[in-house]
Amino acid sequence: MRAAAGLVALSLLAGCAAREKPQDFFQLTEESPRHKAAQTRYFETSGETELLSASAAVLQDLGFQITESVREVGFLRASKERGAREYGQEIARFFTALLSTVGFFGGANTLVVLPVDLHQQINAALVARPLDEAGSRHEVRILFYRLVWRSGGQSGDQSIPPGEQRMEMIRDPKIYQQFFARLSKAVFLEAHKI
Amino acid sequence: MRGAALLALMAGALSVGCAYEWRHQIQWDSRDQIWRAEGSQVKVRAAQSRVFDGSDRLRMLEAVVHTFQDLGFQVEVLDEELGIVSGKKFVGVEKVSLGFDPYYYLYDEEDLVVFTKAFRSWGPFWHRSNLVRLTVTVRARNASQQIVRASAQFYLTPIEDPEPYQDFFRTLDQALFAARALGE
Amino acid sequence: MSPRSGARRLAIMALALAVVACATPEPAPDLLAPTDEQMKLRNLQTRSFDVSDRNQAMRAVIAALQDLGFIIERANESLGLVTAARFAEPRYFDVVGVTVTVRPESEGRMLIRANAIYNNEPVTDPQVYQNFFATLERSLFIGRN
Numbered sequence: 001m002r003a004a005a006g007l008v009a010l011s012l013l014a015g016c017a018a019r020e021k022p023q024d025f026f027q028l029t030e031e032s033p034r035h036k037a038a039q040t041r042y043f044e045t046s047g048e049t050e051l052l053s054a055s056a057a058v059l060q061d062l063g064f065q066i067t068e069s070v071r072e073v074g075f076l077r078a079s080k081e082r083g084a085r086e087y088g089q090e091i092a093r094f095f096t097a098l099l100s101t102v103g104f105f106g107g108a109n110t111l112v113v114l115p116v117d118l119h120q121q122i123n124a125a126l127v128a129r130p131l132d133e134a135g136s137r138h139e140v141r142i143l144f145y146r147l148v149w150r151s152g153g154q155s156g157d158q159s160i161p162p163g164e165q166r167m168e169m170i171r172d173p174k175i176y177q178q179f180f181a182r183l184s185k186a187v188f189l190e191a192h193k194i
Numbered sequence: 195m196r197g198a199a200l201l202a203l204m205a206g207a208l209s210v211g212c213a214y215e216w217r218h219q220i221q222w223d224s225r226d227q228i229w230r231a232e233g234s235q236v237k238v239r240a241a242q243s244r245v246f247d248g249s250d251r252l253r254m255l256e257a258v259v260h261t262f263q264d265l266g267f268q269v270e271v272l273d274e275e276l277g278i279v280s281g282k283k284f285v286g287v288e289k290v291s292l293g294f295d296p297y298y299y300l301y302d303e304e305d306l307v308v309f310t311k312a313f314r315s316w317g318p319f320w321h322r323s324n325l326v327r328l329t330v331t332v333r334a335r336n337a338s339q340q341i342v343r344a345s346a347q348f349y350l351t352p353i354e355d356p357e358p359y360q361d362f363f364r365t366l367d368q369a370l371f372a373a374r375a376l377g378e
Numbered sequence: 379m380s381p382r383s384g385a386r387r388l389a390i391m392a393l394a395l396a397v398v399a400c401a402t403p404e405p406a407p408d409l410l411a412p413t414d415e416q417m418k419l420r421n422l423q424t425r426s427f428d429v430s431d432r433n434q435a436m437r438a439v440i441a442a443l444q445d446l447g448f449i450i451e452r453a454n455e456s457l458g459l460v461t462a463a464r465f466a467e468p469r470y471f472d473v474v475g476v477t478v479t480v481r482p483e484s485e486g487r488m489l490i491r492a493n494a495i496y497n498n499e500p501v502t503d504p505q506v507y508q509n510f511f512a513t514l515e516r517s518l519f520i521g522r523n
Contacts, residue, residue: 022474022494022496022501022503022506023503023505023506023509025446025447025464025466025474025506026446026494026506026507026509026510026513027446027509027513028445028446028513029447032445032446032447035447036444036445039444049275049276052276053275053276053277053278053331053333056276056278056331057331057333057343060329060331060343060345061231062228062229062230062231063230063231063345063347063352064329065280065282065327065328065329065345065347066271066278066280066329067270067271067280068270068271068452069271069273069276069278069280070453070454070455071273071275071276072433072455073433073436073437073440073453073455073460074437075440075450075453077450080227080327080347080352081325081327081347081349081350082219082224082227082230082350082351083217083218083219083220083224083227083350083351084218084224084227085215085218085219085220085221085224086220086221086222086223086224087220087221087222088222090220116215117224118215118218119218119350120224120227122227122228123449125449125450127440127441127444127450129437129440129441141441141444143444143449144228145449146225146228148224151215167465169447170225170228172225175225175228175229178229179229
């Protein structure tokens with residue numbers, strides 16, 4: 001019990017220590033080129049409108065709903081809301097509740113119900129721009145990120161209200177590969193890596 | 195005796211919000227939802243798309259916007275060159291049983307969704323309305339035809355039945371006919 | 379002091395507190411007036427660049443923000459406005475938001491102003507803005523090849 005409290009305190013302190021200062025936000029980091037490479041492809045075409053239109057169609061295929069479109073700067077935003085429950089979290093919650101009622105976490109009256117993820121809103125922000133003066137080559141950069149809302153819970157006799165929100169950037173390069181594979185097929189052009 | 199109490203406690207713990215939570219789809223990794231392109235692709239795609247004769251995109255978009263208005267959607271995205279019309283509406287099917295829920299008035303829907311902690315009309319709360327989103331794209335199929343594709347989402351799932359899309363296209367037909375009848 | 383008068387006192391106090399709690403906070407008369415601090419900030423936040431095309435400048439701003447890992451929230455071409463924001467990963471408690479406007483200053487020059495907000499407070503550190511404009515400059519020159 002004391003060990004658990006100690007661990008919790010340590011993790012909180014660690015969180016406080018790792019605060020990023022604003023300057024760092026406006027500087028490129030070591031991961032920036034890697035992220036850019038995963039999120040970007042270029043196409044040998046001068047049709048930016050066609051690229052944007054095809055991107056919108058691909059996003060529609062993936063179940064996204066377009067929420068913003070600014071063609072003049074080649075900007076598209078799309079989102080979709082889906083369920084976010086995971087088996088792993090449900091299993092963890094079940095066993096934690098079970099063990100807590102048995103008295104594993106100190107005291108037979110503590111009931112710990114872990115909040116689980118419920119919904120998510122997956123967003124995509126896409127920008128298409130020309131890579132040279134003549135506009136014969138265009139680059140498409142897309143970013144996927146999601147917001148997740150949690151359910152309520154219980155910690156002893158204190159109830160945790162539902163609705164806690166967290167945000168996650170999608171860094172898995174496979175998802176971006178799949179998007180560009182579909183986009184490439186939609187415009188009949190090869191998607192070159194930068 | 196202790197075992198019965200334990201079981202009761204467990205049942206209580208599990209049933210906390212359970213009925214509400216069960217409406218959400220469960221999977222091993224929730225990130226799979228990003229690339230999951232919905233269900234019986236071919237069948238739904240056929241219902242979602244319609245080919246129209248004529249190449250006047252502007253007129254088609256006007257008719258689509260008219261249809262959005264008929265169906266009570268707020269048009270949020272309208273791009274003539276890309277041929278995108280997108281909007282959403284809230285269907286108030288779920289109401290608080292007591293009739294008055296103070297939590298409903300705590301949230302500010304003017305904030306950008308990304309950065310609000312709670313969004314009144316969408317979130318894991320009972321009193322919010324259900325969100326319906328609709329995106330329609332109009333693209334040229336060839337020199338003399340256009341293809342209109344509608345995709346809709348209700349609450350947390352894409353609409354995969356063909357009937358709602360048939361209704362949509364029926365309303366769109368009416369809008370096109372009305373526009374033609376006005377001699378535009 | 380009899381228990382009844384004590385209870386009555388308590389009730390009056392509670393009522394007084396309730397009335398005080400119900401009173402809405404009054405807005406200060408200069409709520410919308412610019413402060414000196416904000417005026418000083420303006421110079422830090424603004425810089426002009428040798429770009430003749432506003433569209434090109436806006437695209438460079440968007441590319442720079444994307445490189446820095448920002449999420450583009452809004453872009454308005456006719457007003458020359460780009461809004462973007464970023465969380466500090468992996469903890470999502472800290473938010474940096476930035477609003478960038480691109481305006482023509484004179485022939486062949488654009489005036490770019492960036493307002494950065496960190497956790498609901500305006501950023502006053504000049505280094506932050508220097509870093510942003512350094513990245514933007516790089517993005518502008520790459521775009522011009």
